[in-house]
Amino acid sequence: xxxxxxxQSILFQEPPYVIDxxxxxxxxxxxxxxxxxxxxxxxDPMFGMNTWEEAESCLQKEAVEILLGKSxxxxxxxxxMFAGDLLGQLIATSFGLMQxxxxxxxLYGACSTMGEAMxxxxxxxxAGYAKQVISLASSHFASAEKQFRFPLEYGSQxxxxxxxxxxxxxxxxxxxxxxxxxxxxxTTGKIVDFGVKDSMNMGACMAPAASSVIYQxxxxxxxxxxxxxxxxxxxxxxVGRTILIDLLxxxxxxxxxxxxxxxxxxxxxxxxxxxxxxxxxxxxxxTLCSYILDNIKKKKWQRVLFVPTGALLSTVSFNEGKxxxxxxxxxxxxxxx
Amino acid sequence: xxxxxxxQSILFQEPPYVIDxxxxxxxxxxxxxxxxxxxxxxxDPMFGMNTWEEAESCLQKEAVEILLGKSxxxxxxxxxMFAGDLLGQLIATSFGLMQxxxxxxxLYGACSTMGEAMxxxxxxxxAGYAKQVISLASSHFASAEKQFRFPLEYGSQxxxxxxxxxxxxxxxxxxxxxxxxxxxxxTTGKIVDFGVKDSMNMGACMAPAASSVIYQxxxxxxxxxxxxxxxxxxxxxxVGRTILIDLLxxxxxxxxxxxxxxxxxxxxxxxxxxxxxxxxxxxxxxTLCSYILDNIKKKKWQRVLFVPTGALLSTVSFNEGKxxxxxxxxxxxxxxx
Numbered sequence: 111x112x113x114x115x116x117x118q119s120i121l122f123q124e125p126p127y128v129i130d131x132x133x134x135x136x137x138x139x140x141x142x143x144x145x146x147x148x149x150x151x152x153x154d155p156m157f158g159m160n161t162w163e164e165a166e167s168c169l170q171k172e173a174v175e176i177l178l179g180k181s182x183x184x185x186x187x188x189x190x191m192f193a194g195d196l197l198g199q200l201i202a203t204s205f206g207l208m209q210x211x212x213x214x215x216x217l218y219g220a221c222s223t224m225g226e227a228m229x230x231x232x233x234x235x236x237a238g239y240a241k242q243v244i245s246l247a248s249s250h251f252a253s254a255e256k257q258f259r260f261p262l263e264y265g266s267q268x269x270x271x272x273x274x275x276x277x278x279x280x281x282x283x284x285x286x287x288x289x290x291x292x293x294x295x296x297t298t299g300k301i302v303d304f305g306v307k308d309s310m311n312m313g314a315c316m317a318p319a320a321s322s323v324i325y326q327x328x329x330x331x332x333x334x335x336x337x338x339x340x341x342x343x344x345x346x347x348x349v350g351r352t353i354l355i356d357l358l359x360x361x362x363x364x365x366x367x368x369x370x371x372x373x374x375x376x377x378x379x380x381x382x383x384x385x386x387x388x389x390x391x392x393x394x395x396x397t398l399c400s401y402i403l404d405n406i407k408k409k410k411w412q413r414v415l416f417v418p419t420g421a422l423l424s425t426v427s428f429n430e431g432k433x434x435x436x437x438x439x440x441x442x443x444x445x446x447x
Numbered sequence: 448x449x450x451x452x453x454x455q456s457i458l459f460q461e462p463p464y465v466i467d468x469x470x471x472x473x474x475x476x477x478x479x480x481x482x483x484x485x486x487x488x489x490x491d492p493m494f495g496m497n498t499w500e501e502a503e504s505c506l507q508k509e510a511v512e513i514l515l516g517k518s519x520x521x522x523x524x525x526x527x528m529f530a531g532d533l534l535g536q537l538i539a540t541s542f543g544l545m546q547x548x549x550x551x552x553x554l555y556g557a558c559s560t561m562g563e564a565m566x567x568x569x570x571x572x573x574a575g576y577a578k579q580v581i582s583l584a585s586s587h588f589a590s591a592e593k594q595f596r597f598p599l600e601y602g603s604q605x606x607x608x609x610x611x612x613x614x615x616x617x618x619x620x621x622x623x624x625x626x627x628x629x630x631x632x633x634t635t636g637k638i639v640d641f642g643v644k645d646s647m648n649m650g651a652c653m654a655p656a657a658s659s660v661i662y663q664x665x666x667x668x669x670x671x672x673x674x675x676x677x678x679x680x681x682x683x684x685x686v687g688r689t690i691l692i693d694l695l696x697x698x699x700x701x702x703x704x705x706x707x708x709x710x711x712x713x714x715x716x717x718x719x720x721x722x723x724x725x726x727x728x729x730x731x732x733x734t735l736c737s738y739i740l741d742n743i744k745k746k747k748w749q750r751v752l753f754v755p756t757g758a759l760l761s762t763v764s765f766n767e768g769k770x771x772x773x774x775x776x777x778x779x780x781x782x783x784x
Contacts, residue, residue: 113575114526118550120576161767189451190635198535198594199761200555201769208638208772213455215563215635216555216774218537226552230567237574238450239457257535257763298527298552301545424536426594430498432538435545437553 113236116330118297118323125292126235128443129242129283131399132177134169136251136277139388139396142377147400148278149176155252155277163201166250169279169392170195170206173246177281185210188283189240192227194218195248196275196391197257198424202248212244220420221316221345222299223247224280224395225439228416229296231284232441242285247418249390251275258309258425271311273347273373273389274382280395282403288446290407295442297330299323301422303435309421309428313350313373313386316419319436320346321357324417327440328363335365339411342402343438344394344418345373347387372397372418394418406445414443450573453667455634455660462629463572465780466579466620468736469514471506473588473614476725476733479714484737485615486513492589492614500538503587506616506729507532507543510583514618522547525620526577529564531555532585533612533728534594535761539585549581557757558653558682559636560584561617561732562776565753566633568621569778579622584755586727588612595646595762608648610684610710610726611719617732619740625783627744632779634667636660638759640772646758646765650687650710650723653756656773657683658694661754664777665700672702676748679739680775681731681755682710684724709734709755731755743782751780 115121133148140151150172157168170193178185191210194217195202203216219226227245234240252262254275260266284293302319309315320343328334335341335358346354351374355366372394373387398416405411419438428434452458470485477488487509494505507530515522528547531554532539540553556563564582571577589599591612597603621630639656646652657680665671672678683691688711692703709731710724735753742748756775765771 114577118526163763163767189455194555196536197761198763199533199557199759201759201761201764204638204759204772204774205764205769208640211637213635213637214774215567218531218553218555220536230552233571233574233576237570237576239570239574240451298550300548300550301541303545422536422538422541424534424538426500426535427538427542430500432542435541437541437551 118326119295119330121295122236124236125294126232126284127287127289128291129285129287129289130177130181131282131403132173132180133280133396133399134172135396139276139278139376142382144376144401147404162250162253162256166202166248166253167206169248170202173279173281174210174244177283181283185212188212188242188244190215190234190243192217192231192245194223196254219437220422221389221391222418222420222437222439223391225418225441228441229298229439232293235284242283244281244283246279246281247391247395248279249275249392251277254390268385269310270385271349273312273345273386274384275390276376276388276393278392278396280399290446291403292444292446293441294444297323297327297440299438301435301437303433305433307433309423309434311349312389312421313347314353315421315434316436317346317350317353317357319438320354320417320419323438323440325361327415335363338368338413338415341365341369341415343371345389346371346419347373349386375401406443409445412445416441416443455663456632456667458632459573461573462631463569463621464624464626465628466622466624466626467514467518468619468740469510469517470617470733470736471509472733476613476615476713479719481713481738484741499587499590499593503539503585503590504543506585507539510616510618511547511581514620518620522549525549525579525581527552527571527580529554529567529582531560533591556774557759558726558728559755559757559774559776560728562755562778565778566635566776569630572621579620581618581620583616583618584728584732585616586612586729588614591727605722606647607722608686610649610682610723611721612727613713613725613730615729615733617736627783628740629781629783630778631781634660634664634777636775638772638774640770642770644770646760646771648686649726649758650684651690652758652771653773654683654687654690654694656775657691657754657756660775660777662698672700675750675752678702678706678752680708682726683708683756684710686723712738743780746782749782753778753780
């Protein structure tokens with residue numbers, strides 16, 4: 111049963127379904143262009159908890175609860191969870207998901223984690239290892255600022271190339287139960303390092319990885335941009351968008367007419383002061399679970415290439431003068447009647 | 448093609464082979480009881496690099512190079528890597544593996560990561576998604592002390608319940624090429640939290656998770672301890688060992704006659720001053736790639752349950768007063784003629 115496709119891809123013989131998705135976000139995301147599409151918007155950035163990390167765990171917990179509720183599935187019928195976040199040692203995930211008592215594969219792909227989680231989830235269902243699994247990823251503006259940048263209390267100014275970490279968790283139930291969205295294949299990314307060392311310009315760090323995995327998706331499946339109705343990256347933002355389009359043009363592909371980025375869609379650049387756009391694992395995850403799945407369900411888009419993008423840095427590596435390499439994972443989504 | 452087995456397990460229809468393994472360790476590990484079995488022992492804890500994190504990346508790089516060399520496989524013929532480490536945002540992995548240009552699934556399961564990586568690697572090969580993959584995990588004593596505890600320069604005293612993080616990386620090539628070791632199934636663990644808050648007693652934090660996944664392995668496959676020649680946990684050490692044996696006795700299983708722990712095997716407790724034993728992702732990974740695989744190849748052990756164990760904490764969660772939950776992932780290894 112050969113389902114390997116090309117160098118980095120998989121074409122599923124029995125494409126698993128995205129049975130349902132759920133999204134929980136913070137106040138700022140709720141006031142953005144996609145605000146009405148999220149399942150829950152919390153006005154309290156602490157989500158009633160005592161620490162930012164607990165707040166992020168709460169995002170995960172609520173997203174999974176809403177997902178199980180919407181889909182009418184009991185947690186005992188979910189065999190595995192594939193999940194991750196941006197915090198050191200994935201503590202948002204550990205403390206957010208433990209109460210569900212579901213076997214867990216902890217993942218770290220920086221902001222590409224939702225792509226990694228969906229790929230592994232679909233691989234697991236398609237192979238018959240599980241009837242259904244949950245894939246999810248989260249980020250929280252304040253826990254991420256604390257982890258990667260400066261305490262909020264400093265009131266640091268941010269350069270225009272900086273992005274704004276999305277407070278949100280998106281979770282999908284992947285399984286064999288028919289829905290209007292299928293995962294037909296995946297292309298798993300390599301680490302790509304162009305030597306950029308500016309952690310306040312993550313779009314530039316990640317764009318080469320996005321270009322690499324999109325190009326490889328075209329190669330592995332023998333297709334080009336015309337195959338898709340939409341190609342959607344995770345959190346390249348305005349700076350990374352331009353770089354990605356240029357990099358793919360150099361390789362002979364013009365995606366500019368059918369390309370967007372979750373980091374661009376989620377905030378209003380003019381009114382929300384989010385500079386280069388949204389970022390964080392939660393950015394692509396909640397945009398998927400609202401805007402993207404909605405448009406595929408309605409058949410506005412028949413075929414979408416969803417490409418969450420990650421910047422692989424830590425404060426330790428950054429302070430030691432290392433570059434910020436990128437990684438991106440592509441998931442092929444298709445409308446299904 | 449139903450390969451799901453029980454609540455948390457998978458039984459492979461075409462069990463993938465552990466084609467080969469490679470291990471690279473530090474000086475202290477080289478002087479321990481397994482010293483002669485490792486592929487490379489480095490006298491220099493910095494591995495010729497400038498920082499502890501770079502040294503750990505170097506461990507990963509060398510382990511993969513040795514593995515490819517031993518098995519005569521070119522890196523272009525390895526479709527995916529499944530890898531992780533203990534550092535925030537997996538920087539040892541990102542910077543250690545990027546040069547191989549192999550698609551990467553980044554994993555975090557604390558010290559259970561080698562079990563998670565082998566499970567996902569075997570799931571990928573068995574399903575026909577890849578002909579061969581590499582699964583690996585690393586830790587480094589000094590990068591882990593810096594990440595989780597105190598700077599080495601403080602010369603802090605350690606309680607007897609504390610374990611010693613292994614400097615080492617173990618990597619296995621999993622694929623369809625016949626060898627003497629097969630992965631016949633997996634049982635994926637849940638997060639188990641007994642409320643222990645002592646990060647200097649990780650054996651006690653992890654033992655309940657190990658007990659849970661071993662018990663579930665017995666349930667899912669309808670077996671008991673008599674099925675295995677050896678049950679080997681990751682890094683429970685002397686304290687966790689006793690707790691695990693007691694917890695399983697309470698459930699009616701006595702594994703004491705055929706049980707050991709990589710953290711116990713890797714150091715000599717009397718002469719090496721390692722208190723409760725070895726720990727870290729690298730502990731189970733290098734013990735697997737030396738002592739365990741050797742004994743399965745020689746048929747000293749026909750059936751082994753390999754159970755890497757992880758303590759899910761960060762300095763942030765610890766300082767915020769959270770408990771240290773555990774997770775463990777079981778991999779069923781079998782001799783094959």
